[in-house]
Amino acid sequence: MNKYGNRLRELREQRQYTQETLAKLLGTSRSRIAMYERGERQPDFEMQEAIADFFNVTIDYLFGRETPIADKDGQTVIEALQLYNAYEEATPEVQQAVKILLKQVKPAVENLQNQIKPVAERLQSQVQPIAENLQNQMKPVAKNLQKVASKTTHIQMVPAKPPKSKSSQQLSERPHLPKDTKK
Numbered sequence: 001m002n003k004y005g006n007r008l009r010e011l012r013e014q015r016q017y018t019q020e021t022l023a024k025l026l027g028t029s030r031s032r033i034a035m036y037e038r039g040e041r042q043p044d045f046e047m048q049e050a051i052a053d054f055f056n057v058t059i060d061y062l063f064g065r066e067t068p069i070a071d072k073d074g075q076t077v078i079e080a081l082q083l084y085n086a087y088e089e090a091t092p093e094v095q096q097a098v099k100i101l102l103k104q105v106k107p108a109v110e111n112l113q114n115q116i117k118p119v120a121e122r123l124q125s126q127v128q129p130i131a132e133n134l135q136n137q138m139k140p141v142a143k144n145l146q147k148v149a150s151k152t153t154h155i156q157m158v159p160a161k162p163p164k165s166k167s168s169q170q171l172s173e174r175p176h177l178p179k180d181t182k183k
Contacts, residue, residue: 002039003064009037011055026050 012022012033019033026033028047035041043051052059087098 002037004042004062005037005039007062007064008033008051011057012037015055026054 012019017025019037020030023030023033026047027050032041032043036043048059048062052062087095090098
């Protein structure tokens with residue numbers, strides 16, 4: 001059973017990252033992320049820490065040993081438990097005041113979410129073509145950089161000719177005498 005890979009895939013998909021995007025953000029390759037998810041490879045400790053920090057979970061959570069520290073909205077389980085415990089320990093009057101407050105706040109929050117959602121969708125629809133255009137413009141630049149890099153690497157790999165030794169210099173400085181054709 002591949003708990004680590006399943007948890008990694010689950011976290012990646014919850015945040016709507018591709019393997020390629022996650023790999024770039026973590027400074028590794030897409031194939032490594034894929035191998036981690038399939039259970040073909042285990043990340044080293046540094047990469048485990050980086051993944052846990054990136055998703056705001058513990059390494060134990062990645063290995064299937066505990067619940068996540070934070071949900072996708074960023075509220076931590078610990079915070080939620082602390083709030084619940086404070087509510088449970090409060091007097092009945094305070095609990096009633098919290099219920100009334102929540103009833104008043106919830107519609108306001110929903111209203112804000114409904115107002116923000118179309119703005120966010122409109123911004124996303126405007127930004128996406130710009131991002132795609134930039135990517136298309138960068139493709140030829142990236143190809144040119146790759147060509148330059150490959151030429152630079154090739155030039156650096158060509159060994160310099162070693163200087164001639166004294167004995168070979170002396171031999172080349174001797175006059176060449178015609179061969180005797182008499183036998």
